[in-house]
Amino acid sequence: MSSFVIKSIGNALNATSIISSKYASKKALNLFASPRKGRYTEAQTKIIDSALFEELSYKGQSIAVYRWKGNGKTVLLAHGWESNASRWSYILNDLKAQNYNIIALDAPAHGRSDGKQCNAILYSEFINIVAKKHQPEVIIGHSVGGMSTVFFIHNYQLSSVKKLVLLGAPAHFTGVFSRYKTMMGYNKRISNGLDNIVIERFGKPVDYFSAANFTKTIEAEGLIIHDKKDKIIPFEDGQLFANRYKNSKFIETQGFGHGLKDESLTPKIIEFING
Secondary structure (H helix, E strand, O other): OOOHHHHHHHHHHHHHHHHHHHHHHHHHHHHHHHOOOOOOOOHHHHHHHHOOOEEEEOOOOEEEEEEEOOOOOOEEEEEEOOOOOOHHHHHHHHHHHHHOOOEEOOOOOEEEEEEEOOHHHHHHHHHHHHHHHOOEEEEEEOOOHHHHHHHHHHHHHOOOOOOEEEEOOOOOOHHHHHHHHHHHOHHHHHHHHHHHHHHHHOOOOOOHOOOOHHHHOOOOOOEEEEEEHHHHHOOOHHHHHHHHOEEEEEEEEEOOOOOOOOOOHHHHHHHHHHO
């Protein structure tokens, strides 16, 4: 969406909040949690066609799962916002060359998975279902996929997971929410209303959901990679992870952007997995 459209929507909801702040806040949250893209294009479908496909389920919602069989370590891949399992195409061949048993899933409302809305908490439950079945030793999460993976490990402490790779992951939900509010230009009625809905739905305030803080409970060895010029998730989030996640290594990049798909990183990830 253009900045004009974004501000127009924000202004309309601000006006609505004068009549009903709760209604406007619910609309704002629905907008926040609704991905505008992430379903497969024809070209993306060709990437995952080579995988074994299975459907798992969480509370009646189907979870799309893809598997490229190997005899080595099981590696689970969790993509980011408005993406899908095809985003791993740049690294798939290198992982296959290591004979890893590769598992990838589509987040809620993304790819072939069910749903119209997605959030890191729901995504973490999808990851839990897949991880419980396939028992990965390694999980690689990009962006919100990384945050959701941290939520999952913090909540379920799956013993099979020995290594965790976080690529451009948000360190805390407060920052994600704050950037959304600022981008939309929401007034205090909606801003406070959004915070209240989070408490109502999830039983905790927004600042509780800090992936960086949750890493304190994670025993798995971590590799954090974040680009200094990341325009989506600030570099400071990567630094915060590195500060809180004691059993981890931090790689700073420059010029690779939020996607972090540069081929120079792949050997470093594989070295970490095999180490």
